[in-house]
Amino acid sequence: MNNTLLHSKENKFRKYPSKTDNRVRDNIIFPHISPKFSINIPSKVFTMGSCFARNIEDALDDYDINLPTKSFKVLEEESLTRPNGILNQYNPGTMYQNIMWALTGELPPIETLIATNTKGSYQDLLLACFSEDSLERALERRKEICTLYQDLFDSDCLVITLGLTECWFDTQTQCYLNMIRPIFLKQFPGRFKFMRLDVFDIMPLLESMIKNLTNRNNSLKIILTVSPVPLGVTFTTQDCVVSNSFSKSVLRVCAERICNTFDNVDYFPSYEMVTSAGPSGFIDDNIHVDDKLVRKITQYMIEEYVKLKVI
Numbered sequence: 001m002n003n004t005l006l007h008s009k010e011n012k013f014r015k016y017p018s019k020t021d022n023r024v025r026d027n028i029i030f031p032h033i034s035p036k037f038s039i040n041i042p043s044k045v046f047t048m049g050s051c052f053a054r055n056i057e058d059a060l061d062d063y064d065i066n067l068p069t070k071s072f073k074v075l076e077e078e079s080l081t082r083p084n085g086i087l088n089q090y091n092p093g094t095m096y097q098n099i100m101w102a103l104t105g106e107l108p109p110i111e112t113l114i115a116t117n118t119k120g121s122y123q124d125l126l127l128a129c130f131s132e133d134s135l136e137r138a139l140e141r142r143k144e145i146c147t148l149y150q151d152l153f154d155s156d157c158l159v160i161t162l163g164l165t166e167c168w169f170d171t172q173t174q175c176y177l178n179m180i181r182p183i184f185l186k187q188f189p190g191r192f193k194f195m196r197l198d199v200f201d202i203m204p205l206l207e208s209m210i211k212n213l214t215n216r217n218n219s220l221k222i223i224l225t226v227s228p229v230p231l232g233v234t235f236t237t238q239d240c241v242v243s244n245s246f247s248k249s250v251l252r253v254c255a256e257r258i259c260n261t262f263d264n265v266d267y268f269p270s271y272e273m274v275t276s277a278g279p280s281g282f283i284d285d286n287i288h289v290d291d292k293l294v295r296k297i298t299q300y301m302i303e304e305y306v307k308l309k310v311i
Contacts, residue, residue: 028293029276030300036266037221039305041065043156048098050090050163052227052270054082055289059298063306068151074141087145088128090163091197092254093176096205097126102149103212109173113138114184125170128178153217161227161270162251165197166235166243194235196246202254210262222265223305224258226251228274232287270297 013032017023023030039045044066047053057070073083089095101108112125113135121132124142133141152158168177172191180192195201213220226248234243248271259267274281274289274297281293 026296027277027280028273028296031269031272033269033304035305036263037305039157039221041306044068044151044154045157045159046152046155047159047161048087048089048095049159049161049225050227050229051085051088052163052225052229052289052294053159053161054085054088055291055294056159056161056270056298057084058291059295060302062295063302068148068155072144072148074144075137086127086129086131086141087148088178090128090178091165091167091176092162092202092205092209092251093167093169093195093197094126094178095160096209097176098145098149099152099209099213102146102152103216105146107139107142107146109175110139111173112170112175112177117183123181123184125177125180125184126175130179130181152213152220155217155220157221157223158213159223159225161225162255163227163229164231165202165247165250166231167195167197169193169195196236197250199250199253199257202250203257206254206258207261210258210265214262214264220264222262223268223301224255224265225268226255226271228271228281228289230287268301270301273297273300 013023017029019027023032042064045060047057047060047067047069053069057067060067061070069084069087072087074086076083089098097108108126113122114125115121116123116132118132120134122135122138123130123132124138126142168180169175170177170191171193172188176195177192185192210222213222231240231244231247234240236243238246252271255267259265274293277293279286281290282288283290
């Protein structure tokens, strides 16, 4: 028999689940997974990515797990909805940069701090929020974040949630950005370029990032996910729903290719689980995932990856 046909025949999960399938629980599809590795408890887990990474932190905090990013807190006036929300990284470019700066011990280019209309205040272009700070505080916070990323080098596991493919690129510093103030586009014509990253843009970033991380910490296990949180606003001429579908599809392809390339990287289908729930999986804004669902998904991840007794 053809090997492909044989593999399909032996795959008990080859058919898409009906509503009576054991993989469907509470109207959510929990795809069968076969983890490449296991995670011991207690352990140290570093989370990186979009706001869904913060959701995962909250759920993992119920267990005996050391979460460096969960412990990170900025000044109260700098907080978004969470004390560590300033850590959000939405696109693969900004994730790559943060890890490479941590590996080299370098700080980001100072030119990515731009003076605002408020006297003595600066906007950090690398943040995923609009925040005006003194130059001294902006530099101090960058050092704090760089120090935090050093925890990656003795972590047991890294959980990455890939968020978006739409981003801005600073042609002067060659840095990827999470967002841009419209006034800066007028103030610095031609400096900032909108990019809609595709597979051929993202793959080299992820490959280099993981190779360098693994060289530094050869015992690091990486769980790669695609954030189910949709694109809130698109800079294309498409309907945001259509643009979001492209974004998530590209990230999902990259995640699959990376997991097939590296033995220490595994894909966890949180994206598939949340989207299988439809609008009921989100809060009223239809963007952010319901916390109860996040906890069910994280519990499933714990059950599959953690082989020792959970405390």
